[in-house]
Amino acid sequence: MLTAVLAGGLRAAVPLFLAALGEVFAERSGVLNLGLEGIMLTAALIAVLVTNHSGSPLWGLVAAIGVGVGLALCHGVICIWLHANQVASGIALIVFGTGLSALMGKSYVGSKVQGIGDWPVPYIKDLPVIGPLLFRHDPVVYFIYLLIPLTWFLLYRTRWGLEVRAVGEDPAAAAVTGVRVRWVRLTAVLLGGGLAGLAGAYLSIVYSQLWLENMVAGRGLIALALVVFASWDPVRVFFGAWLFGAVSALQLRLQAAGAEISPYLLSMLPYLLTIAVLVYATWRLPNRMAGVPRSLGLPYIATR
């Protein structure tokens, strides 16, 4: 029972994790991208279209990442160079993405797509507990196992990662030391967009293998909560995503078992936890890295 919930939770966690991981980089650089939902929706649809036309889900994934980067580019330019309010631009992206994907996907609603199926790892899949828990999934899940250490290294052990964290904390000081604040921020936002695109594609061509209008169903917003919940750290984002995913998997099972507890009240838990974590982080750790990136949401305006 527990293994099944955790294994199901892992799959449900993939889109949350990918989107939130990208958002960690964007927010660490000081740019809030509230528009993940819009990016994921558009990418989910493009993945279906390209997979259908090319016959290869791999091209679908690539196209979805491209779309994510493209939409993030709009958000990045508007927020970084034009100093627009990041929350407002993000809302615009959500609204636009919802509309565009609904209109473009009108004739594809409900049609199956030949997506990416499960690919259990030979031998390892038969290990007790670990096998069914971690190694009987689709290739994207295995890709995530690589992504966690990779992004950790990128953020904490490379020059670019240091620059991202620096421009998110104090862009003026970073600029003095020769960091090109705006370009660093843009690259972080683009990375975030690409990962959000992959998250959307995962939903449509791997997880459910069909397109439905508004199928992201708030996951882009949940990913934002997750970033706060995980205090802007890639590794914690993974475990947070798994927890969020497990809660939704558990909820389905409880519902099926006819349990008394309301699934709606249960679904509130992640959000309540997120607020609690946010309050705690701001209250107890105001000046530590574990808290909010200090220049999050503020445009960098060069003075000369």
Place this chain on the structure above:
Amino acid sequence: MHTVVLTLTSVVFSILASSLILLPLGTNPLLVFETIFLESFGDFYGFSETVVKATPILFCGLAVAIPAWVGLMNIGAEGQLHVGAAAAAGIALFFPNLSTWILIPTMLGAAMVAGGLWGGIAGVLKACLGVNEVMVTLMGNFIAVLYVDHLVHGPWKDPASYGWPQTASFTTAAILPHLGVSRVHLGLLIGLVAAVLLYAVKRWTTLGLSMRIIHSSPETAAYAGINYRRYFIWTMIVGGGLAALAGAVEISAIQGRLRSGISTDYGYTGILVSWMAGHHPLSVIIIALFIGGLLAGGDNLQIELGLPFATVNIVLGLMFFFLLIGGYFFSRKLRQGISGES
């Protein structure tokens, strides 16, 4: 004046740009915009539906605008709307025998109190601990929507509803009076009065002056002896209360019961409306009417052209983008880039 030019420019650009998106998809943009605008503003029935849609948007636009006066972003109008709807429905369901004159004011009052408290949480957290109000109000949306879902699927579900997630119908005493034969209701007048009152407060009282000072710099305000924390809390309370009224009047006058899906993202639309209006309460009225027309047009697109309702979101989203882009070029001349002001 700047706001008017900027808003009109972004409307024109968004229509042009969305035409460029519609054309290659095999949709005739002229037909689309004709369907949207001709029916929403062209005849009496269409216009009355526009006003019906504009009513909750007006409240939500004001709910976003007031905290924006002191520099806060209220993303939580959607949740505050749901909390208000739940409170009003609770009164209507549990005191069905009261007369209209008592019942309706009680429903609206309960909604305002509940929504005010809900919004006030974010205000208190921001004022006392510095917690980011964007995140708190965003989380609040999920919690409130889920709570309404819980109510209509569980304890308040009408046993006679054949599995539909909704409460029993309200008694006629709980239905807000309609104006004439249309579906336009008293909520519109309440919203208009609220907008005018808020304009008066902002324009002619010291409260309005204090809020302008806080917006430019809370530190300066503190030096001037203004307790900005109190303003943070109260603007969020008033904003939350107004968004709650949107929910209360919508379920009372339009739905006649509480059910899931009472709002087609009115709360998020309110953010766009408030920004397009430059957070000015009287402009919010006009913009709410315009956006209400677009949304009513979305229904017509669905019925007459078989296009998804969300097609209008393309126009809305682009409008917001152009507003933000244009805001940069307008404000650059005025002052060195303030992020929010348009």
